[in-house]
Amino acid sequence: MKNILFLFLIFSTIMSAETNFEKAKKLFEQGKYLAAQPLFEEYLKENPNHTKTMEYLGDIAGSQKKWDKSMTYYKKIKLQFPKNANYWYKYGGALGMKAKESNKFKALGMIDEIEICFKTAAKLDAKHTDTRWALVILYLELPGIIGGSEKKSQNYASELMNISKIDGVMAKGYIEEYFKRYKQAEIFYKQGIEITHSKTAYKKLIDLYKNKMNLPEKAITLQEESNKLN
Template identity: 55%
Template sequence: MMKKILIVLLFPLLIFSQTNFEKGELLLGEAKFKQAQLCFENFLVSNPSHLKTIEYLGDIAGHTKSWDNALLYYKKLKQLKPNEANYYYKYGGALGMKATQVNKFKALGMIGEIRSSFEKAIVLNPKHIEARWALIELNLQLPGIVGGSETKAIQYSNELKELSPVDGYLARGHIEEYFKRFSLAEQQYKKAIMIGKSNVCSQKLADLYKNKMNQPQKAQKVLEEYNSNKKYY
C-alpha cells in the first residue's frame, strides 16, 4: 500500500522533471505533432545545436508540408554535421517536394541541388538505399532534356540489387511498370516475392495485375497466397 502511495506522489514529479525533448519524443510517438513541435522548439532555445531536436523539427515540418521550414532545419543539420548522409537525403527530399509546389521555371532551377543532395548522401554512405530510390524516381519523372534518364534509373536499381536484392528487384519492376512494360515488371516483382516474402512485394504485384494488367483474379490470388504462407515465413 505504501509503495502505491509513493508512486502516486512521485508520478507528477517524474513528469515535471522530464525535459521538453523527452516530452516531445513522447508526443511525437503519439502523433501529436503540434504539441511535440512546441516542446522541441522550447528545448532548442537552450540547446541550439542539439541534432536530434533539429531533425525532429525538420521531420514535423515535412509532415505538415511546411517545406521551407523543413529545409531550414535540414540545412542547419548539414552545417552542424556535414558528413551525415541522411541529412543530405532529407534535405534533397524536402527540396524535391518544394519543387512540386512552385512554377515549372523555378522548379527547373532546383533540380541540380536535389540531385546533388541525393548523390552526396550516397558518397557519404555508399550503402544508402533510400537515396538510390529517390534518384531512380527523379530520373523517371524528369524529361530527358533536363536530366531524366532511364539508363541512370536502371543503374541505380542495379546498385540497389547489390545492397538489397529485394529493393533491386522492386526498383527494376517499378521502372518497367513506369514505361508500361508490364510483363517485365511482373517478372521483377515475382523475383522480389521469392526473396522478400513480404506484404510489400506481394502488394506491388497485386497492384500491377489489378490496376495495369486488368487481371483482378490474379491480384486476388497473389494476396491469398501471401496470407496463407506468411505464418511460415
C-alpha cells in the same frame, strides 16, 4: 548555501529540458507529431544548436507538407554535419517535394540542387538505400533534356541490388512498370515476393494486376495469399 541553491536550480532546469526532449521523442515515436512539436520547439529555444531536435522538427514539418520549414531545419543540420549522408538526403527530399508543388519554371531552378544533395548523400554513404531510391525516381521523372535517363535509373537500381537484393529487385520492377513494360515488372515483383513475402511486395504486384494489366482474378488470389502470410 546560496551556491548550493544556485547549482540545484541549474540542475533542475537541465533535467526539465531533458525531460521535455524525452517526452517529445516518445510522442514522436508514437506518431503523435502535433503533441511532440511544441515540446521540441521549447527545447530548441534553450538548446538552439541541438541537432536531433532540429531533425525531428524537420520531420514533423515534412509530415505536414511544410516544405520550406522542413528545409530550414535540414539545411542547418546539413551545414553542422556536412559528412552526414542522411542530412543531405533529407534536405534534398524536402527540396524535391517543394519542387513538385511549385510551377515548372521554379521547379527547374531547383533540379541541380536536388541532384547534388542526393548524389552527395550517395557518395558519403555507399549503403544508403533511400538516397539511391530517390535517384532512381528522380532520373525517371526528369525529362531527358534536363538530365533524365533510364540508364542512370538502372545504374542506381543496380547499386541497390548490391546493397539489398529486395530493394534492387523492387527498383528494377518500378522502372519496368514506369515504362509500361508490365510483363517484366511482374517478373521482378514476383522475385520480391519470393525474397521477403512482405506486404509491400505483394501490394506492388496486386496493384500491377489490378490497375495496369487488367487481371482482377490474379489480384484477388494474390491478395488472399498476402492476407494469410501478413
